[in-house]
Structures are given as C-alpha cells and as structure tokens.
Amino acid sequence: xxxxxxxxxxxxxxxxxxxxxxxxxxxxxxxxxxxxxxxxxxxxxxxxxxxxxxxxxxxxxxxxxxxxxxxxxxxxxxxxxxxxxxxxxxxxxxxxxxxxxxxxxxxxxxxxxxxxxxxxxxxxxxxxxxxxxxxxxxxxxxxxxxxxxxxxxxxxxxxxxxxxxxxxxxxxxxxxxxxxxxxxxxxxxxxxxxxx
Amino acid sequence: xxxxxxxxxxxxxxxxxxxxxxxxxxxxxxxxxxxxxxxxxxxxxxxxxxxxxxxxxxxxxxxxxxxxxxxxxxxxxxxxxxxxxxxxxxxxxxxxxxxxxxxxxxxxxxxxxxxxxxxxxxxxxxxxxxxxxxxxxxxxxxxxxxxxxxxxxxxxxxxxxxxxxxxxxxxxxxxxxxxxxxxxxxxxxxxxxxxxxxxxxxxxxxxxxxxxxxxxxxxxxxxxxxxxxxxxxxxxxxxxxxxxxxxxxxxxxxxxxxxxxxxxxxxxxxxxxxxxxxxxxxxxxxxxxxxxxxxxxxxxxxxxxxxxxxxxxxxxxxxxxxxxxxxxxxxxxxxxxxxxxxxxxxxxxxxxxxxxxxxxxxxxxxxxxxxxxxxxxxxxxxxxxxxxxxxxxxxxxxxxxxxxxxxxxxxxxxxxxxxxxxxxxxxxxxxxxxxxxxxxxxxxxxxxxxxxxxxxxxxxxxxxxxxxxxxxx
Numbered sequence: 001x002x003x004x005x006x007x008x009x010x011x012x013x014x015x016x017x018x019x020x021x022x023x024x025x026x027x028x029x030x031x032x033x034x035x036x037x038x039x040x041x042x043x044x045x046x047x048x049x050x051x052x053x054x055x056x057x058x059x060x061x062x063x064x065x066x067x068x069x070x071x072x073x074x075x076x077x078x079x080x081x082x083x084x085x086x087x088x089x090x091x092x093x094x095x096x097x098x099x100x101x102x103x104x105x106x107x108x109x110x111x112x113x114x115x116x117x118x119x120x121x122x123x124x125x126x127x128x129x130x131x132x133x134x135x136x137x138x139x140x141x142x143x144x145x146x147x148x149x150x151x152x153x154x155x156x157x158x159x160x161x162x163x164x165x166x167x168x169x170x171x172x173x174x175x176x177x178x179x180x181x182x183x184x185x186x187x188x189x190x191x192x193x194x195x196x
Numbered sequence: 197x198x199x200x201x202x203x204x205x206x207x208x209x210x211x212x213x214x215x216x217x218x219x220x221x222x223x224x225x226x227x228x229x230x231x232x233x234x235x236x237x238x239x240x241x242x243x244x245x246x247x248x249x250x251x252x253x254x255x256x257x258x259x260x261x262x263x264x265x266x267x268x269x270x271x272x273x274x275x276x277x278x279x280x281x282x283x284x285x286x287x288x289x290x291x292x293x294x295x296x297x298x299x300x301x302x303x304x305x306x307x308x309x310x311x312x313x314x315x316x317x318x319x320x321x322x323x324x325x326x327x328x329x330x331x332x333x334x335x336x337x338x339x340x341x342x343x344x345x346x347x348x349x350x351x352x353x354x355x356x357x358x359x360x361x362x363x364x365x366x367x368x369x370x371x372x373x374x375x376x377x378x379x380x381x382x383x384x385x386x387x388x389x390x391x392x393x394x395x396x397x398x399x400x401x402x403x404x405x406x407x408x409x410x411x412x413x414x415x416x417x418x419x420x421x422x423x424x425x426x427x428x429x430x431x432x433x434x435x436x437x438x439x440x441x442x443x444x445x446x447x448x449x450x451x452x453x454x455x456x457x458x459x460x461x462x463x464x465x466x467x468x469x470x471x472x473x474x475x476x477x478x479x480x481x482x483x484x485x486x487x488x489x490x491x492x493x494x495x496x497x498x499x500x501x502x503x504x505x506x507x508x509x510x511x512x513x514x515x516x517x518x519x520x521x522x523x524x525x526x527x528x529x530x531x532x533x534x535x536x537x538x539x540x541x542x543x544x545x546x547x548x549x550x551x552x553x554x555x556x557x558x559x560x561x562x563x564x565x566x567x568x569x570x571x572x573x574x575x576x577x578x579x580x581x582x583x584x585x586x587x588x589x590x591x592x593x594x595x596x597x598x599x600x601x602x603x604x605x606x607x608x609x610x611x612x613x614x615x616x617x618x619x620x621x622x623x624x625x626x627x628x629x630x631x632x633x634x635x636x637x638x639x640x641x642x643x644x645x646x647x648x649x650x651x652x653x654x655x656x657x658x659x660x661x662x663x664x665x666x667x668x669x
Binding site: 033080109164171191192 | 210211212214215217281315325339340344347351353355389420450457513516608
C-alpha cells in the first residue's frame with residue numbers, strides 16, 4: 001500500500017492576486033473537450049497567461065509548488081479539470097483567503113490541500129514571494145502553519161479534510177465502499193427507492 | 197423538534213459517520229453527462245469497480261451538442277469522441293441514456309424534472325454545478341467533480357460535510373416585466389457571490405409560493421452563483437401538480453402516498469435557521485449584470501458603479517471588471533449596444549421562458565447588427581414550443597431556432613462569441629471568456645430582457661416595452 005499521507009509541502013510559491021477567480025478562467029471550457037485529464041496543465045489560465053506578468057507565464061515562478069490566492073478561489077463550474085490542471089502543472093498545495101466549496105472538495109479528492117489563512121497573512125506571503133520568488137515556503141498540515149521568509153502564520157482546513165490528508169485517506173472511495181450493506185440499508189428505508 | 201427540509205433529507209440519507217469526521221450520504225439520483233463522466237468511468241475500470249446502483253443512474257448529452265447540424269459523426273471530432281465515450285459507458289453498464297433524437301434529450305437540469313426523475317425529499321448529485329436547480333422540487337441537489345462522480349458510481353454515496361441553512365424570504369408581488377431571474381440576480385447582488393459559502397439556501401415567502409416550478413428552478417439554479425452549493429424550495433401543491441403524470445413519477449395510489457411523504461419532508465413551521473434574509477419582490481426591477489461575476493449587477497434603470505462608489509474590498513474587483521468590459525463607471529447600463537442575443541441554458545430555456553421571450557418578440561424584428569438565437573432546454577421543450585408556434589414567432593423576427601443543449605452558455609459546441617462581442621444572455625455566468633471568446637462579454641438578464649435587447653439592439657427596459665404595447669398576449 002502506497003503511503004498517501006500528506007503532511008508537509010515545501011517549495012517555492014506562486015502568488016495569484018484577485019478575488020473570485022473562477023474555474024472558467026482557470027481552465028476555459030473549450031479545453032474540457034477531452035475524455036482524459038492528460039495535458040490539461042498546458043491550458044491552465046490559457047486565456048490570461050498572455051497578459052504581461054501573469055504569474056503562470058513568468059519564468060520566475062517556474063517549478064513553484066505552493067499557490068497563494070485571495071478570496072473565493074475556484075468559484076463557478078464544478079469542473080475537476082481546474083484543480084487537475086493546477087496539480088498537473090506542479091502545484092502541491094494552495095493557500096488562500098477562501099475557496100469555493102466544490103473546488104475545495106475536488107481538490108481534496110486529488111490530494112491537493114487548499115488551506116485558508118487570514119487576509120493579512122496572504123498579503124504578506126504574496127509580497128514576500130513577489131520580492132523574492134526563490135523564497136522557500138513550507139505548508140505544514142500537522143502544525144497548521146505556513147512559513148515563509150522568517151514569518152509564520154496559521155492556516156486552517158476543515159477538521160475532516162485535514163484528518164484525511166494526515167491519515168492518507170483523502171481518496172474517499174475505499175472508505176465509501178467499506179460497508180456497502182449499510183448503504184443498501186439506507187436505500188431500503190427510502191420510500192422513493194423502495195417504491196411508494 | 198421542528199426541522200428544516202435540509203436537516204430531514206440529510207438525516208434520512210446518512211449512512212454513517214466516516215473515520216475522517218465527514219458524513220457518508222446516500223445519493224438517491226445520479227445524473228450523468230458527457231463532460232464530467234468519461235474519466236470517472238475510466239477510474240472505475242482501472243480499479244475494477246462497477247456501477248453499484250444502475251437503477252438510480254441516468255445519463256444525457258448536453259454540453260457539447262451542436263445545435264444546428266446534429267448529424268453523426270459530429271463535425272468536431274473531440275465532441276464526437278465524448279459522445280461516443282458516453283454511449284459506450286452507458287451501454288457497458290446498462291445506464292439509460294436520453295440521447296439525441298430520442299425525443300427526451302436535453303440539458304440535464306431540464307430533463308430531470310421534465311421526466312419526473314427529480315422528486316421531493318431526494319438527494320441528487322450530478323457532475324455539474326447547476327445541479328442546485330433540482331432543489332426547486334424540495335430535493336437536496338448539488339454539483340460534484342469527476343472524482344466524486346466516480347465515488348457515486350462506485351458506492352452510490354458521497355463523503356460530505358453538513359451545511360448551515362439560510363432562509364431567504366421573498367414576499368410580495370413583482371411587477372410585470374420582473375421575473376424569477378431578476379429575483380435571483382438581486383439576491384446574489386445583495387448577498388454576494390461568496391455569501392452562500394457553507395450554506396444551503398432555502399427560498400420561501402409569498403413570492404416564491406406564487407412561483408411556478410419553472411420559476412423556482414431558475415432561482416435554485418443560480419444558488420451556486422451566490423456561493424451556495426445547494427438551494428431549495430419546500431414542495432407544495434405546485435410541485436405535486438407539476439410532477440403528476442410525468443414518466444418517472446409515481447402513479448395512482450402510489451402518487452397519493454408519495455404526496456403525503458413529500459409534504460412531510462418540507463421544513464416545519466418554527467424550524468431553526470442559521471440565518472434569515474428578507475426581500476421585497478415589489479422593489480425588484482429588471483436586473484442586468486455589467487461585470488465579470490453574477491453579483492456585479494444593477495437594475496436596468498441604474499448606472500454602472502465606479503470604483504469610488506464601492507467599499508475598499510470591492511474596488512479592485514470593480515476596476516478589473518470595468519476594464520475587461522470596456523465600460524465606464526457612472527454610465528447607464530440601458531443603451532449598451534449588444535452584438536448577440538442568446539435565449540437558452542439550464543437557467544432559462546424552459547417552455548415558460550420561451551413563451552415570455554416570444555411575447556416580446558412577436559411581430560418585431562431583430563436589429564440587423566444583432567445575431568440572435570434561441571436554444572430550447574430539451575427536445576421536449578422544443579417540440580412543445582413548436583406546437584404553440586413559438587418557433588415561427590422567433591424565426592419571423594430573425595432569431596435562429598436551434599436544437600437542445602447548453603450551447604452558448606459555455607460554448608463547448610460551435611455556438612460562441614467572437615472577439616469582443618457583447619451578448620445579452622439568459623444564462624447564468626458572465627465570467628471572462630465564458631461564452632467562448634477570451635475577450636467576449638456577457639450581460640446576464642431574463643429571457644424577456646434578452647428578447648427586448650435583440651429587438652432594440654441595445655439593453656432596454658422590458659417594462660417599457662410591455663407598457664408601450666398595452667397588454668401582451
């Protein structure tokens with residue numbers, strides 16, 4: 001059994017400023033026309049990467065593993081293709097002010113922790129990374145902290161998600177299949193399943 | 197103890213508390229479409245699992261469907277491969293597929309209710325964020341991603357965290373020319389695009405009670421645009437009357453028994469809410485978005501805001517939106533010239549939506565500079581509209597009359613904006629690039645407002661059109 005525990009992500013950061021960055025921007029719908037997730041990373045932020053200075057197009061942030069964002073990141077469409085593309089690009093953790101629920105859930109299922117931090121900490125992180133893109137960043141899920149350039153701030157995950165990463169159980173299907181007789185029992189008590 | 201519909205449905209569908217602390221929830225209806233399912237079926241195969249509850253699973257094709265030429269193979273080879281993958285997967289697992297030309301194909305959130313698959317008290321999941329639509333029937337319905345589609349296929353369950361419930365009461369009567377779309381745009385404008393995070397929205401009040409099921413679906417559909425993954429309306433006589441006689445609804449005695457159970461699932465008087473908000477329907481005006489998220493909206497007689505008009509936290513967002521849209525803060529939204537008019541999408545492509553748009557269009561002509569199209573939500577909507585002659589009204593006015601699908605809401609088919617075109621759209625998202633052109637611009641509004649804009653060639657107040665023409669029939 002592979003060890004799937006995710007406890008600590010260390011690497012360089014990539015700051016992406018702006019609230020309400022939706023999944024259509026992360027991965028435009030025309031790139032959903034495929035029957036696999038392969039190669040999605042090449043279309044990550046396709047329509048805005050051409051904007052001068054876009055962090056995902058900047059050589060300074062190549063190889064970054066920690067994405068830092070503002071509020072309501074990943075709102076809109078439920079396309080898992082968005083976190084898939086982010087992860088396939090190389091990102092291993094996202095730290096932000098807040099995340100849309102569907103994006104957050106999709107990211108958990110991929111083993112991509114999306115932790116929240118307060119606006120102040122996000123601003124300091126972004127500034128630090130922009131000043132020196134080589135700044136080492138550490139997201140520590142065990143201690144619920146993010147560290148960069150000599151400062152340390154609290155990050156937060158919903159307890160169940162944090163537990164799932166630390167215990168290596170973020171891929172929930174195994175758990176869900178565990179006691180199928182209990183699932184069937186619920187089906188039997190539902191009038192619309194049993195028949196009215 | 198009185199409780200909410202959300203709490204009742206949650207408790208009834210709870211399988212167990214998972215070791216992680218999440219709750220395992222039984223999914224009563226799983227709707228599948230071509231975009232978010234192929235990888236899920238592949239994962240299932242790779243792990244040697246199968247579809248656990250085929251009888252609770254239904255599929256259709258909507259996102260990639262060409263609406264002009266639907267002959268197979270599709271002209272777009274990628275669309276064809278997605279269609280073929282869905283057909284292959286449905287055949288392999290015995291999942292019923294409402295396919296093109298079956299007479300029942302359509303946008304997944306239009307056909308679920310239309311077929312009577314969507315019923316009160318259910319849990320409904322689908323790999324699409326607008327699954328909240330089905331909440332109009334008093335179901336707990338929510339969008340999921342592909343890995344979760346795999347989970348539902350494999351186990352008929354999901355690992356979820358409970359939501360809080362916010363009751364949004366809309367009381368009073370909206371004036372003529374104000375629709376459910378305006379009500380939900382106003383709710384999102386008021387509560388913000390992330391205001392619903394962590395909440396299920398329960399829509400109530402006399403205005404919601406008076407709404408048809410189609411109107412309730414429009415409201416619930418856009419819950420997710422307000423950040424709420426789930427939105428619902430308590431089931432009532434309107435709901436039951438809608439369901440009676442639908443292909444998958446219970447029949448005869450069973451229908452009577454179902455009604456009793458459905459009624460029992462509604463929120464009780466005195467149920468506890470985590471938050472309550474009240475709106476006056478009479479004060480809501482036709483509403484239009486001017487920016488790049490659905491909360492950036494104004495009444496049609498208002499001006500587009502300037503960065504100076506808003507709180508500090510919103511200033512950067514307003515600036516970014518004005519720049520993308522090419523609008524100046526302080527200009528009126530009315531009079532904004534449009535290039536494209538789109539009536540369609542899971543928000544507003546049901547028969548009643550097409551009727552309202554047709555009332556405005558009848559006897560008029562689309563402005564020559566406007567490209568206008570109507571894309572019915574399903575083959576059944578299209579058939580019913582044609583039986584009433586709505587297709588003629590639209591065609592005579594210069595609209596294209598198309599086959600059913602998601603079409604220009606997200607442009608995964610050939611229908612898309614070009615360059616910086618501005619589209620008056622009855623859809624649900626005005627995100628940058630949403631309608632297929634990276635620089636394309638979307639103004640969200642009701643179908644009647646889209647129709648009025650198509651005729652005027654610019655954003656215009658549909659209330660004035662209605663007043664000028666006396667009564668519309």
